[in-house]
Amino acid sequence: MTTPADETNPDAPATDAPATRKVPVELGLRAYEVLIGHGVLKQLGALMEERGLQGPFTVITDYRGDHARREVWEKILFEDGVDYPTLDVPPGEASKSLEAYARLMSELAQRKVPRSGTIIALGGGVMGDLAGFVAASYLRGIAFVQVPTTLLAMVDSSVGGKTGVNLPEGKNLVGAFYQPKLVVADLGTLRTLPGREFSAGLAEVIKYGAIASEGLFDRVAAGVTVEDEDLAEIIETCVAIKAGIVVEDEFETGTQRALLNFGHTIGHAIERATGYTTYLHGEAIALGMRAAAWLSVWQLGLLEEEAKRIELALSANGLPLELKPEVDRGAILAALGNDKKVGSDGKNRWVLLKELGVAESGWEIEEDLVEKAIGLLYTP
Numbered sequence: 001m002t003t004p005a006d007e008t009n010p011d012a013p014a015t016d017a018p019a020t021r022k023v024p025v026e027l028g029l030r031a032y033e034v035l036i037g038h039g040v041l042k043q044l045g046a047l048m049e050e051r052g053l054q055g056p057f058t059v060i061t062d063y064r065g066d067h068a069r070r071e072v073w074e075k076i077l078f079e080d081g082v083d084y085p086t087l088d089v090p091p092g093e094a095s096k097s098l099e100a101y102a103r104l105m106s107e108l109a110q111r112k113v114p115r116s117g118t119i120i121a122l123g124g125g126v127m128g129d130l131a132g133f134v135a136a137s138y139l140r141g142i143a144f145v146q147v148p149t150t151l152l153a154m155v156d157s158s159v160g161g162k163t164g165v166n167l168p169e170g171k172n173l174v175g176a177f178y179q180p181k182l183v184v185a186d187l188g189t190l191r192t193l194p195g196r197e198f199s200a201g202l203a204e205v206i207k208y209g210a211i212a213s214e215g216l217f218d219r220v221a222a223g224v225t226v227e228d229e230d231l232a233e234i235i236e237t238c239v240a241i242k243a244g245i246v247v248e249d250e251f252e253t254g255t256q257r258a259l260l261n262f263g264h265t266i267g268h269a270i271e272r273a274t275g276y277t278t279y280l281h282g283e284a285i286a287l288g289m290r291a292a293a294w295l296s297v298w299q300l301g302l303l304e305e306e307a308k309r310i311e312l313a314l315s316a317n318g319l320p321l322e323l324k325p326e327v328d329r330g331a332i333l334a335a336l337g338n339d340k341k342v343g344s345d346g347k348n349r350w351v352l353l354k355e356l357g358v359a360e361s362g363w364e365i366e367e368d369l370v371e372k373a374i375g376l377l378y379t380p
Helices: 040-050 067-079 098-110 125-140 151-157 187-192 195-212 214-221 231-248 257-261 264-273 281-300 304-316 329-336 367-376
Strands: 021-025 032-037 057-061 086-088 118-123 143-148 162-167 170-177 182-186 350-355 358-363
Touching: 021 231, 032 040, 032 231, 040 067, 040 143, 040 182, 057 125, 067 118, 067 187, 086 098, 098 125, 098 162, 118 125, 125 143, 125 151, 125 162, 125 170, 143 151, 151 195, 151 231, 170 264, 182 187, 187 231, 195 214, 195 231, 195 257, 195 281, 195 304, 195 350, 195 358, 214 231, 214 304, 231 257, 257 264, 257 350, 257 358, 264 281, 264 329, 264 350, 281 304, 281 350, 281 358, 281 367, 329 367
Parallel strands: 032 182, 057 086, 057 118, 118 143, 143 182
Antiparallel strands: 021 032, 162 170, 350 358
């Protein structure tokens, strides 16, 4: 499994300053690096030039109209010294649509962006998924760079090459595996996040601990804030876990990459059942992990004490444990049938925990247990 690289070489160039952590994603001709640190956005132009990425550059972002977080944009526009024309997208999950995708494709064509161009996805997971899918399909594929500015995107969605958009029938049903050329995670952007969004990102951090590292789980279970000195290390550890899984199972044809879906089966169903408006993605995944933890107890023998530890970790990081009473449980059950991981037999395949830090994929669960787990989400 890929491990975090140690960047302490005093002779390294300025763009590889010791404060910048690197995690390689070793995929042969599709290999790239994830850079994590403070101030790395100021080096974006030089970092892309080092990797042979050419202009014209086009930024796809939802920040231009967000005055509270305009500083993220200005770090690139005014301090990097490179001209970055933009394509603006409204914020929110609704932008992960075929309509937004078609508009962006048309605008690139109208601007006559050539095959040598590079797309920069600036924002959270929605921007990364949408811009990545645009890059994967415009002119049959042009280069793109991920610039995640939310915790959730830094630790999860910006790494691994999953791109796509939603359909009314379900989440991420249209898309492609398409790896970025570079991922640049500037920790300074996290200070612009509302507290609720930072907490939502911690759901994915808890997930990585639950499926692959009890040590990471123990650390995040104590609570994490944007001010913590070890935040870069926490992000690096998550990225390294995901990079190792992606290297082993890039296209999710085996069992390894499916492990990343712990909590996502019910989480995605909750998002769809509530029209993607009630819960942030990480909040829905937190609820899904609570349900999946107890399914693990009932189906796989996970100790009840460990399921309760997951609940405490979620609560300690400001994540919900209960569904709002107005959420229709029937709609959640119906949405499970449209999950992209449903097998040819029409049944969901679940990721469960054998113990904290050890997960297994491919489990089939009887409907009555699934209903029981969803019912649990309506209780404290």
